[in-house]
Amino acid sequence: MIHGSSTSPIAFQWDTWYESVGGRTIQIKEVDEYLRQIREFQYPRFKGEVNPEKTTFANNQEASYHIKDLARALGADEVGIALIEPSDIYKGRHVTEPFAIVVGQKMLWREFQQVPNERSAIECLRVYFTLGEVVIALAQEIRKLGYACTVEHPIGDSDVLHVPLALKAGFGELGRHGSIIHPTMGPLFRLGSVITDMPLASDSPIDAGIAQFCDTCKACRIYCPADAIPDERSPEAGKDHLGNDRYMVDTGRCFPYFAKDHYCSACLVVCVYNHKEWARDFEGFKTSLFPDLQLKESPKPVDPETEKHWYPQRKR
Numbered sequence: 001m002i003h004g005s006s007t008s009p010i011a012f013q014w015d016t017w018y019e020s021v022g023g024r025t026i027q028i029k030e031v032d033e034y035l036r037q038i039r040e041f042q043y044p045r046f047k048g049e050v051n052p053e054k055t056t057f058a059n060n061q062e063a064s065y066h067i068k069d070l071a072r073a074l075g076a077d078e079v080g081i082a083l084i085e086p087s088d089i090y091k092g093r094h095v096t097e098p099f100a101i102v103v104g105q106k107m108l109w110r111e112f113q114q115v116p117n118e119r120s121a122i123e124c125l126r127v128y129f130t131l132g133e134v135v136i137a138l139a140q141e142i143r144k145l146g147y148a149c150t151v152e153h154p155i156g157d158s159d160v161l162h163v164p165l166a167l168k169a170g171f172g173e174l175g176r177h178g179s180i181i182h183p184t185m186g187p188l189f190r191l192g193s194v195i196t197d198m199p200l201a202s203d204s205p206i207d208a209g210i211a212q213f214c215d216t217c218k219a220c221r222i223y224c225p226a227d228a229i230p231d232e233r234s235p236e237a238g239k240d241h242l243g244n245d246r247y248m249v250d251t252g253r254c255f256p257y258f259a260k261d262h263y264c265s266a267c268l269v270v271c272v273y274n275h276k277e278w279a280r281d282f283e284g285f286k287t288s289l290f291p292d293l294q295l296k297e298s299p300k301p302v303d304p305e306t307e308k309h310w311y312p313q314r315k316r
């Protein structure tokens, strides 16, 4: 049994979270419909019978390859495996499974051409739903192989923290905006996990120079309408998987804005890593190089001497 550590955050509760910012004010019928489908159609399928006959593999690496192939075939855009540690578990929760299979699915850049906006909010929920289908189907396949597992749905109230697990599983690096930046998917993707006692080989974190790039780029900080993204790394925020002090996003400033204005997402769309491959959408749709930010309140003039569209020059 692995228990959450004393320094882990408490489990995420959407209702409490909305109450803390004065109630849920985002009312979009497509969002509500996805939430209903997740609650009524997906939650009942989290559990299932485990096949008493176990399938064995030549070794743990072979088992991992098999699981990753399965996850991709079921619709994952990225998949990695991490060993679960107490710091990966929410405070007060405990799990028996030692491995997390972390899956990611891209959100479509064309839905983030104007933010904050209903379309980007709907896209977040669409991917919560489709990624939910991936983790449910993957769990069913693992049970057919004879191994117990638990669905950790992307929408929240899970036992494990998807972000540190995804960092250990090699998804990318932690950006200044507090989200993972994947070397090719950028920051616009969602995460879910299946945790299991199936013996697997774990992946390793990567160093693609992304965290280092964040030390000179400040685009997300400049555009954040809530002034929630910091200028400097904070030693008190703990270390990232590369041993750097983390940037500590001020959630007390971000959440009220995020909750009231279509889940904001400004920091994700201005992130330079979106532009690397995305002059066209993943599915070939022509999109603009830079999104149209429609903020209810103009961003405060953070670093006023820095030009708005300035990014550091660096060969990659």
Ligand code: SF4
Residues within 6 Å of the ligand: 177, 223, 224, 225, 226, 227, 228, 229, 249, 253, 254, 255, 257, 258, 263, 264, 265, 266, 267, 268
């Ligand atoms: S979601 Fe919006 S308010 Fe929150 S950190 Fe990002 S840009 Fe700032």
Ligand code: SF4
Residues within 6 Å of the ligand: 175, 176, 177, 178, 213, 214, 215, 217, 218, 219, 220, 221, 270, 271, 272, 273
């Ligand atoms: S916008 Fe720049 S500083 Fe912010 S996370 Fe992206 S690369 Fe890092």
